[in-house]
Amino acid sequence: ANIAILPGDGIGPEVIAAAVDVLADVARRHGHEFAFAEHAIGGIAIDTHGEPLPAATLAACKAADAVLLGAVGGPKWSDPKAPVRPEQGLLALRAGLGVYANLRPVSVHPRLAGLSPLKNEKLAGVDVLFVRELTGGAYFGAKTRSADTATDETRYTVAEIERVARRAFELARGRRRHVTSVDKANVMETSRLWRETITRIASDYPDVQLEHQLVDSMAMLLLTRPASYDVVVTENLFGDILTDEAAALAGSLGLLPSASLGEGRVGLYEPIHGSAPDIAGQGLANPLGAILSAALLLRHSLHLDAEAAAVEAAVESALASGELTRDLGGKAGTSDLAGSVRAALA
Amino acid sequence: ANIAILPGDGIGPEVIAAAVDVLADVARRHGHEFAFAEHAIGGIAIDTHGEPLPAATLAACKAADAVLLGAVGGPKWSDPKAPVRPEQGLLALRAGLGVYANLRPVSVHPRLAGLSPLKNEKLAGVDVLFVRELTGGAYFGAKTRSADTATDETRYTVAEIERVARRAFELARGRRRHVTSVDKANVMETSRLWRETITRIASDYPDVQLEHQLVDSMAMLLLTRPASYDVVVTENLFGDILTDEAAALAGSLGLLPSASLGEGRVGLYEPIHGSAPDIAGQGLANPLGAILSAALLLRHSLHLDAEAAAVEAAVESALASGELTRDLGGKAGTSDLAGSVRAALA
Numbered sequence: 001a002n003i004a005i006l007p008g009d010g011i012g013p014e015v016i017a018a019a020v021d022v023l024a025d026v027a028r029r030h031g032h033e034f035a036f037a038e039h040a041i042g043g044i045a046i047d048t049h050g051e052p053l054p055a056a057t058l059a060a061c062k063a064a065d066a067v068l069l070g071a072v073g074g075p076k077w078s079d080p081k082a083p084v085r086p087e088q089g090l091l092a093l094r095a096g097l098g099v100y101a102n103l104r105p106v107s108v109h110p111r112l113a114g115l116s117p118l119k120n121e122k123l124a125g126v127d128v129l130f131v132r133e134l135t136g137g138a139y140f141g142a143k144t145r146s147a148d149t150a151t152d153e154t155r156y157t158v159a160e161i162e163r164v165a166r167r168a169f170e171l172a173r174g175r176r177r178h179v180t181s182v183d184k185a186n187v188m189e190t191s192r193l194w195r196e197t198i199t200r201i202a203s204d205y206p207d208v209q210l211e212h213q214l215v216d217s218m219a220m221l222l223l224t225r226p227a228s229y230d231v232v233v234t235e236n237l238f239g240d241i242l243t244d245e246a247a248a249l250a251g252s253l254g255l256l257p258s259a260s261l262g263e264g265r266v267g268l269y270e271p272i273h274g275s276a277p278d279i280a281g282q283g284l285a286n287p288l289g290a291i292l293s294a295a296l297l298l299r300h301s302l303h304l305d306a307e308a309a310a311v312e313a314a315v316e317s318a319l320a321s322g323e324l325t326r327d328l329g330g331k332a333g334t335s336d337l338a339g340s341v342r343a344a345l346a
Numbered sequence: 347a348n349i350a351i352l353p354g355d356g357i358g359p360e361v362i363a364a365a366v367d368v369l370a371d372v373a374r375r376h377g378h379e380f381a382f383a384e385h386a387i388g389g390i391a392i393d394t395h396g397e398p399l400p401a402a403t404l405a406a407c408k409a410a411d412a413v414l415l416g417a418v419g420g421p422k423w424s425d426p427k428a429p430v431r432p433e434q435g436l437l438a439l440r441a442g443l444g445v446y447a448n449l450r451p452v453s454v455h456p457r458l459a460g461l462s463p464l465k466n467e468k469l470a471g472v473d474v475l476f477v478r479e480l481t482g483g484a485y486f487g488a489k490t491r492s493a494d495t496a497t498d499e500t501r502y503t504v505a506e507i508e509r510v511a512r513r514a515f516e517l518a519r520g521r522r523r524h525v526t527s528v529d530k531a532n533v534m535e536t537s538r539l540w541r542e543t544i545t546r547i548a549s550d551y552p553d554v555q556l557e558h559q560l561v562d563s564m565a566m567l568l569l570t571r572p573a574s575y576d577v578v579v580t581e582n583l584f585g586d587i588l589t590d591e592a593a594a595l596a597g598s599l600g601l602l603p604s605a606s607l608g609e610g611r612v613g614l615y616e617p618i619h620g621s622a623p624d625i626a627g628q629g630l631a632n633p634l635g636a637i638l639s640a641a642l643l644l645r646h647s648l649h650l651d652a653e654a655a656a657v658e659a660a661v662e663s664a665l666a667s668g669e670l671t672r673d674l675g676g677k678a679g680t681s682d683l684a685g686s687v688r689a690a691l692a
């Protein structure tokens with residue numbers, strides 16, 4: 001299998017190196033052949049190629065079986081008036097690959113409950129899979145700017161909502177058969193279309209229970225009864241906000257992975273943390289978000305379920321008994337924690 | 347002073363009755379004359395007048411010194427395909443009164459810390475004043491709908507951002523002199539205009555410190571370090587989401603008030619909770635959100651600062667030693683809790 005590697009900016013290269021090591025271990029151990037090829041994206045691509053998503057990077061990603069990405073952005077490129085920004089590379093890649101369904105699982109490891117801002121009794125049983133629409137909404141709508149006015153258009157078509165809805169219902173069938181759809185149907189027209197469409201699609205999945213919540217209520221409910229949610233499906237911007245909120249429950253963003261899938265073969269895998277410029281280059285970053293993203297890559301793009309489960313079990317064992325990185329309350333570095341995972345995998 | 351009373355739907359009439367009793371006590375005790383006149387809004391107005399904001403209601407509110415509102419909405423009127431919805435009445439009232447700055451203070455009473463989903467150590471010192479832009483953004487932009495597509499436009503002008511920014515900086519001067527502005531400037535054009543404008547206005551307030559956060563990060567930071575925020579200013583939709591999230595920290599929505607202010611004289615005061623149809627008509631609703639909204643009314647519209655402080659102190663004492671309503675973990679009814687406040691005020 002051909003895996004495109006996009007380290008990106010900040011801690012991206014460090015955590016991706018750790019994840020590639022793990023994938024190479026998996027290949028050796030299970031007799032697979034994985035070819036890794038690195039490509040530029042984000043701020044570094046602006047510096048080297050003058051654009052945040054060079055055409056060669058997009059072409060290579062489209063031709064690959066899967067894409068593993070670190071993080072993009074940093075203070076060097078964050079002037080809001082800059083003509084191009086690192087994030088545009090990421091958005092263009094998501095759109096270019098057509099990966100409209102962003103899966104973000106959130107659960108809380110018992111050893112890390114102390115790091116969560118939430119009380120322990122709230123955390124018991126938290127196991128949510130967010131399915132965030134990733135290629136529509138305000139992210140990709142028309143924008144205008146004049147001297148005294150700016151606009152952003154949020155746009156959704158029925159087809160865009162249907163496909164992400166189906167993905168959510170399918171995923172719920174492999175879990176607790178419950179879908180919570182989040183919108184702002186009391187205010188937004190796109191949300192009314194969203195709610196109608198999800199409700200219609202739900203009739204094809206009579207074995208899955210559907211619940212609607214308004215985004216403001218959901219921001220509250222994620223704190224007051226987080227364990228009651230199974231699959232949560234929502235549009236791009238609401239998903240951006242709610243998944244970061246939910247991630248805080250896990251005690252650290254550092255260990256949360258994501259998978260972005262479309263109809264095509266190729267999926268995009270990235271930890272949900274950012275480029276963390278404050279600790280970049282120091283060997284301190286938590287590699288688990290990237291390693292767990294690699295596990296999702298094994299499962300969703302390469303269909304190597306046993307190998308994916310083995311990586312997840314190795315992370316679990318490193319979390320249970322290994323030395324942890326600073327974000328997890330320990331003193332270990334990136335390579336120590338990655339080393340525990342690789343040892344557990346061997 | 348003339349106070350327009352808009353009880354609205356669900357528990358609205360119950361909590362507003364309690365707040366009006368408190369205002370009447372204040373008038374008697376301090377020798378003021380308050381005239382209260384009730385008007386229809388929301389679902390009940392749809393039933394009685396065929397529209398959620400009858401022209402007579404808006405006219406009466408514009409002519410009043412202040413407006414005290416309960417809540418709007420309920421299952422009876424919540425079909426998303428209904429031609430008119432209760433919420434439209436509330437949005438039209440906010441726009442009609444030009445109340446562009448929605449103030450939502452959030453703090454955590456020590457006696458209620460047990461009800462908060464957050465760990466106690468996170469709650470210490472939480473005292474945030476949200477200033478939510480209330481008459482712009484996706485709430486009031488153009489909407490379109492065809493058979494297979496829906497759109498919502500988010501629109502902000504420099505003038506709209508400036509006036510709410512100034513309000514936030516002015517309020518920060520009476521507090522800890524720190525403003526956090528929340529946007530999504532890495533994706534939205536309106537957010538880039540927002541950030542530029544706030545930054546420019548900040549130079550008129552060199553004594554106030556300004557910090558920018560992205561809305562996704564802020565959803566996380568409100569949980570991981572809530573005590574570090576003083577005044578948080580943001581656009582309409584982000585404010586809707588973040589204030590509900592922050593409200594969850596207080597243990598119950600039931601006791602949180604809001605004030606909506608414009609350039610004009612008249613302000614709109616409403617508890618942030620909804621119409622709670624499940625407990626409506628049973629005398630179980632928490633009246634403190636409405637009573638504390640009445641206190642904000644005394645302060646911001648009637649400039650009766652001592653009276654406002656007296657009401658807040660009475661609520662504080664009822665919370666510290668009185669019987670609490672169910673949402674606060676007690677067994678008292680609306681009138682019991684309102685009675686403790688009135689006794690403390692006497």
Ligand SMILES: CC(C)[C@H](C(=O)O)[C@@H](O)C(=O)O
Binds near residue numbers: 087240533
């Ligand atoms: C970097 C940014 C554009 C991105 C987003 O908003 O989608 C990030 O926050 C994320 O959630 O992946």
Ligand SMILES: CC(C)[C@H](C(=O)O)[C@@H](O)C(=O)O
Binds near residue numbers: 186216436
């Ligand atoms: C009822 C609804 C339209 C309203 C809003 O979204 O503004 C409510 O959620 C609020 O926050 O006051």
